[in-house]
Amino acid sequence: MNETVKPPTPGQPASKRPASNLASLVTGADREFLPAALEILETPPAPKKIAVMLTICGFFGVALAWSFIGRLDVHAVAWGKIEAxxxxxxxxxxxxxxxxxxxxxxxxKVQAGDLLLTFDPSETLADTRAAQDGLSSSHAEIIRRRAAVQAASAVQSEIAAQTSTEIGKRPAPRIVARDEIA
Incomplete structure (x- = not known):
């Protein structure tokens, strides 16, 4: 700190001062009193900020290199229907x-007539049994209705026979009317 700083000559502007001379003379405590622009120029960057900046740049560099060199598979997710x-x-x-x-x-490779699949026959057998039960039930219903028709026709013929005998026993209405008039 024993060095002396020469003031600029009156005809020389302040911006033409030797920068290296000024940088060597300014210490950490003196930077606080510099004008804002010179304080920014003279203060060294923080090492942590430099490390973060270089790390981010490194990630972008790796991503850029990977985009040129690497191969990506394309996968798409969509709603819809797949049709051949x-x-x-x-x-x-x-x-x-x-x-x-x-x-x-x-x-x-398969040939015509080769066995491809074997299905579980339990559902088909159950459907067959249900159809056979329905057929048996229909046959029983037919027999029951035929018997009912035969019984009804027998009753009808019996009623017809009774009515004809009763009609034969009754006197004709003309005869009844003649007997009543006379």
Whole structure:
């Protein structure tokens, strides 16, 4: 601190002072009293801020390099319905049911008539039994109604026979009227 600073000559502007001479003379306590612009220029940057800035720049540099070098798979998530363009064949059973076993592997070649799937027959058997029970019930209903028709026709013929005998026993209305008049 024993160095002396020469003041600028009257014709020389203050901005033409040698900067290295000024930087070497200003210490930490003296920076507080410098004008704001010179204080910013003379104060060294904080090492933590420099480290954070370099880290962020490094991340951006790595991301930029990865965007040129790396390969990304494209995945899309969307709502909708998947439809095949062409050459499709619908494979479905005549009677739907649960698949019990699959006889072929993915990509294997099959011939016409080869076994592809085995279905669980329990649902089909239950449907068959229900249909047979319904058929038996219908046959029983037919027999019951035929018996009811036969019984009704027997009762009807009996009533017709009784009415004809009663009509035969009664005198004709003309005779009754003639007897009453006479």
């Amino acid at each position: 363009g062409s050459k499709t064949k619908v494979i479905q059973p005549l009677d739907p049911g649960k698949v019990e076993s699959i006889a072929v592997d993915n990509g294997s």
